[in-house]
Amino acid sequence: MSEQIVLLTGATSGIGKATAFGLAQKSFTLILPVRNLEKGEKIKQEILAKFPQSQIHLFECDLADLQSIKIFAENVKKQFSALHVLINNAGVWKNTFTLTKDGFEQTFAVNHLAHFYLTLLLIDLLQKSAPARVINVASDLHQGDIHFTDVELRKNYNGLNAYKQSKLANILFTRILAEKLKSSQISVNALMPGFIATDIFEDLPFFLRWLIPLVAKSPEKGAETTLYLATEPNLQVTGEYFKNKQRASSSYQSKNMETAQKLWNLSVQMLEQKGFQVPKL
Numbered sequence: 368m369s370e371q372i373v374l375l376t377g378a379t380s381g382i383g384k385a386t387a388f389g390l391a392q393k394s395f396t397l398i399l400p401v402r403n404l405e406k407g408e409k410i411k412q413e414i415l416a417k418f419p420q421s422q423i424h425l426f427e428c429d430l431a432d433l434q435s436i437k438i439f440a441e442n443v444k445k446q447f448s449a450l451h452v453l454i455n456n457a458g459v460w461k462n463t464f465t466l467t468k469d470g471f472e473q474t475f476a477v478n479h480l481a482h483f484y485l486t487l488l489l490i491d492l493l494q495k496s497a498p499a500r501v502i503n504v505a506s507d508l509h510q511g512d513i514h515f516t517d518v519e520l521r522k523n524y525n526g527l528n529a530y531k532q533s534k535l536a537n538i539l540f541t542r543i544l545a546e547k548l549k550s551s552q553i554s555v556n557a558l559m560p561g562f563i564a565t566d567i568f569e570d571l572p573f574f575l576r577w578l579i580p581l582v583a584k585s586p587e588k589g590a591e592t593t594l595y596l597a598t599e600p601n602l603q604v605t606g607e608y609f610k611n612k613q614r615a616s617s618s619y620q621s622k623n624m625e626t627a628q629k630l631w632n633l634s635v636q637m638l639e640q641k642g643f644q645v646p647k648l
């Protein structure tokens with residue numbers, strides 16, 4: 368097999384870190400955007416210590432900063448002539464209302480908008496490299512609906528509701544992107560990694576946090592379905608939701624294509640409002 372190049376967000380911790388190790392073991396070339404280069408370099412050295420032949424390319428990229436995403440995508444396109452797998456894995460859970468550099472609520476901005484923008488900026492490179500795959504790390508917590516009248520929950524912020532909505536957005540984006548790309552050779556799928564002990568819960572109150580290691584699974588277990596979707600040779604599926612390396616059902620709302628298109632339009636509008644053009648699909 369010729370060189371397979373994968374771009375993975377959120378490789379500095381938890382499920383993403385375990386995914387990076389799994390991909391390095393399978394000899395993928397890794398493009399890793401990280402917001403903290405020092406932390407990224409440490410992970411890179413850990414991977415190299417275990418898999419010395421690994422090709423790992425670190426880039427600084429803050430997903431809470433649209434300009435940083437734009438520059439990163441431009442650099443990727445300058446330095447790489449192919450991209451076979453894009454894994455949108457990074458995520459946050461913010462118990463209090465916080466804003467990104469662009470002035471958007473952080474959970475919606477990082478978990479959905481940043482990955483929406485990054486994916487569209489890289490679509491032409493994926494298209495050129497087809498067959499290619501886009502993998503969105505969502506969650507079974509994708510319950511509820513998109514709050515179109517106040518998508519950033521500015522009037523009544525709640526960390527759990529913001530997180531749930533952002534994970535629903537991941538699945539709606541998966542379905543509509545798959546639909547828009549159905550005549551291409553790019554597959555788009557979403558997944559639930561499981562309930563995994565990671566830093567994502569660090570913002571929760573202490574009485575909830577201490578319970579997590581007792582009941583949650585390991586990051587390595589959490590990486591299994593992502594690795595399956597990235598590496599399974601004969602995967603012919605697109606627009607689906609996976610759990611435990613198998614197709615799984617997702618909520619009724621996550622299948623509503625009108626909602627998916629409405630979210631797409633809103634996402635484009637939010638980006639354009641800040642001066643960031645989105646490639647048309």
Ligand SMILES: NC(=O)c1ccc[n+]([C@@H]2O[C@H](COP(=O)([O-])OP(=O)(O)OC[C@H]3O[C@@H](n4cnc5c(N)ncnc54)[C@H](OP(=O)(O)O)[C@@H]3O)[C@@H](O)[C@H]2O)c1
Pocket residue numbers: 376377378379380381382383400401402403406428429430431432455456457458459477504505506507559560561562563564565566567568
């Ligand atoms: N853990 C679970 O039980 C669970 C369940 C369902 C779904 N998920 C999903 O799994 C994915 C990975 O989460 P995790 O549990 O592994 O959490 P985690 O350990 O907290 O890892 C999150 C990753 O996202 C990165 N990140 C956050 N904000 C960023 C930003 N502004 N710019 C660049 N990178 C940023 C973090 O970077 P730093 O290292 O710099 O912080 C870290 O690498 C998320 O999408 C999450 O929603 C997790």
